[in-house]
Structure formats: structure tokens, C-alpha cells
Amino acid sequence: QVQLVESGGGLVQAGGSLRLSCAASGGTFSNYAMGWFRQAPGKEREFVAAVSRSGVTTDIADSVKGRFTISRASAKNTVYLLMNSLKTEDTANYYCAAEPTPSRWAVPKTEYDYWGQGTQVTVSS
Numbered sequence: 001q002v003q004l005v006e007s008g009g010g011l012v013q014a015g016g017s018l019r020l021s022c023a024a025s026g027g028t029f030s031n032y033a034m035g036w037f038r039q040a041p042g043k044e045r046e047f048v049a050a051v052s053r054s055g056v057t058t059d060i061a062d063s064v065k066g067r068f069t070i071s072r073a074s075a076k077n078t079v080y081l082l083m084n085s086l087k088t089e090d091t092a093n094y095y096c097a098a099e100p101t102p103s104r105w106a107v108p109k110t111e112y113d114y115w116g117q118g119t120q121v122t123v124s125s
Contacts, residue, residue, distance in 0.1 A: 002027030002114050004096045009119030012086055016123075020081040022096030022116060033101045033108055034072055034079040038092035038121075048094070049081060050107040059107040064090070086123045093118040 008020040022034070035050040049070035050059045058070050069082040079096060097112035 002029075002032060002098050004098060004114060004116035006094065006096045006116045006119040009094060009121045011122045011124060014086060014088055014123055014125050016086050017082070017084045018086065018121060020083070020094055020096075020119060020121070022079045022081075024077045024079070024098060027098075029072075029077040030074060031100050032098040032114075033106055034070075035097045035099070035108065035112055036070060036079075036081045037095045037097060037112075038090075039095070039118075040089075040092040043092075045095070047109045050109060051079060052103070052105045052107050053101060054104040057105045057107050059109065083121070086121075088123050088125050091121060091123050093120050 002024050003026045006022045036048040037045050039045040048061050051070045051072050055072045067085045072079045095118045096116040098114040099108050099112045
């Protein structure tokens with residue numbers, strides 16, 4: 001069973017950047033597609049980005065496309081979310097998730113089995 005720990009959240013001004021990290025342990029990192037989700041107060045959790053087991057395929061939500069980038073570093077068992085040009089509407093708790101997938105290229109948007117505790121991102125105007 002994989003454990004996930006997010007870091008890198010914080011307070012940033014609109015237009016700024018942050019890089020979130022998610023360290024995985026307790027499992028074989030290469031067996032899991034990895035995703036980022038977020039949840040703002042009073043709103044449902046929403047998909048942000050996903051990267052396949054191979055790291056070759058990614059999927060980015062339309063709301064953050066062109067501003068956010070997801071990547072993974074297999075040697076470090078870590079997945080990253082680079083967030084540029086942040087907007088106040090990006091304020092949310094950001095969660096890392098892992099899903100074992102048979103395909104090395106699948107990028108699931110739902111049905112993740114393992115979740116981290118989240119890291120708060122607050123964007124001020």
C-alpha cells in the first residue's frame with residue numbers, strides 16, 4: 001500500500017508560482033499513475049492533472065491548462081505540480097493521489113485508490 005505526503009503549499013500573490021511535491025512510499029512507484037486534485041471551501045473536489053506510470057502521458061484540466069504542469073521523478077518517487085500564473089480561484093487544498101494501472105500510459109481522472117492528506121494553497125489578490 002502506498003503512502004503519499006504532499007508539500008510545497010503556501011501563500012502566494014496572484015501571478016506568482018508554486019511547486020507542489022508529493023512523495024510516495026510503501027509501494028512500487030512505477031506501478032502507479034499519479035494525480036493532483038483540489039478542493040476549495042464549499043466546493044466539490046476537482047481533477048487538476050494526472051501523469052501516467054511511464055511519465056510520458058499527462059492530462060491537465062482545462063481550468064489550469066497552460067499554467068500548470070505535472071511531472072514525476074521516478075528516482076525520487078515523487079510527483080510534482082508546477083503552478084504558474086496563479087489566480088485567486090486556484091485557492092484550495094491540493095491532494096495527491098495514486099492509482100495502480102495496467103497500462104503504462106493511462107491517465108485516470110477518477111477512481112484513485114490512495115490519497116495524501118493535502119497541502120493548502122492560498123492565492124491573494
